[in-house]
């Protein structure tokens with residue numbers, strides 16, 4: 114160590130270069146700094162971030178146990194794509210998606226195919242790409258035009274589907290949600306389907322509200338359409354959240370590979386798969402639904418290993434964490450964790466329903482997520498954005514936002530209950546909501562509404 118570094122070490126922490134001056138923002142600093150100084154600057158700046166455990170806007174895991182953290186620490190240097198260097202991690206990835214294929218009732222998981230991804234967005238895009246490629250191949254074989262593929266889905270889809278359509282030149286056909294049809298449910302579906310429809314997206318756990326779309330009813334509507342028109346339209350289930358809830362909490366609900374029309378399902382390992390971000394999974398019911406020309410070969414143990422991904426390098430640690438969670442919790446453990454989250458969601462939704470000001474949109478009995486609105490005519494002095502801001506002052510992030518088409522005039526507020534929001538914390542939150550609602554109700558004049566904005570984007 115040079116003399117000047119030794120001297121730097123002696124200077125009190127907050128009087129050191131970098132701490133005593135403003136840290137460099139947009140240009141890499143000219144000089145080195147001590148590791149302790151660099152770390153302290155980052156610790157201090159991120160201290161101003163919200164507390165992730167109090168963020169009830171996100172679906173993403175914010176808590177794992179200490180053993181999981183050790184698994185993570187021991188493996189965060191592993192690159193998932195390096196299958197030759199890390200054959201065991203590659204084998205564990207395979208174990209995981211096969212476990213998931215079985216969980217989703219694949220008739221014969223040895224005939225299924227799947228992969229891990231960075232999250233549901235990438236998994237959904239791979240599902241969409243398989244639809245598009247299969248449709249193109251069939252059309253070309255029949256000598257038909259392939260210029261105008263379209264994908265049919267609810268107006269309440271997550272933004273990843275809009276991205277898919279934008280990036281991969283597919284026309285999005287949105288079926289608007291309404292008060293009568295709160296989700297895509299098969300109603301009017303024939304108006305949106307034609308020979309250029311590559312598939313329909315059904316969501317298990319709509320991002321805006323947490324509701325399940327009735328996949329079996331959508332499949333039945335598509336059966337009827339096929340009987341009338343001959344169009345054989347497959348379903349991709351976006352189970353970003355519900356894919357890891359329904360098997361445990363609603364095992365009798367038929368939404369998965371029990372339905373032949375469901376070709377593929379995706380989920381986020383980092384949501385109710387209970388793993389830190391970023392991890393997703395996509396599985397095809399049978400490998401025939403994943404066109405082979407979308408698969409690339411990488412070298413693996415001197416041989417070839419099929420890979421399917423939009424990116425190349427990415428961390429392998431999350432895949433190991435998923436395997437850890439499957440081994441650690443087993444089916445019964447997952448069921449218990451998800452049930453606990455649902456109990457907390459129902460406790461909170463029941464408490465909010467009791468307040469005069471609000472009306473529930475749903476109660477958290479699908480995934481442990483629910484939304485509510487202000488009762489019509491309750492007040493013109495405040496709205497849900499004001500309640501969002503009051504709760505933010507207490508550290509809670511409980512987002513308010515407008516619903517999608519055809520309900521854009523409706524503002525709702527939503528709570529996502531995740532593993533880690535204990536009943537004890539939920540009681541605190543409910544008290545906060547009661548206190549802040551009473552405060553707002555006691556106002557004698559209207560709150561300003563300028564510059565109000567949603568705290569969450571879909």
Ligand SMILES: Cc1ncc(COP(=O)(O)O)c(C=O)c1O
Nearest residue numbers: 172232233234271320351353381
């Ligand atoms: C229904 C749905 N699909 C897809 C996504 C995107 O998931 P990810 O953040 O894992 O990419 C989300 C995220 O909230 C979602 O709720």
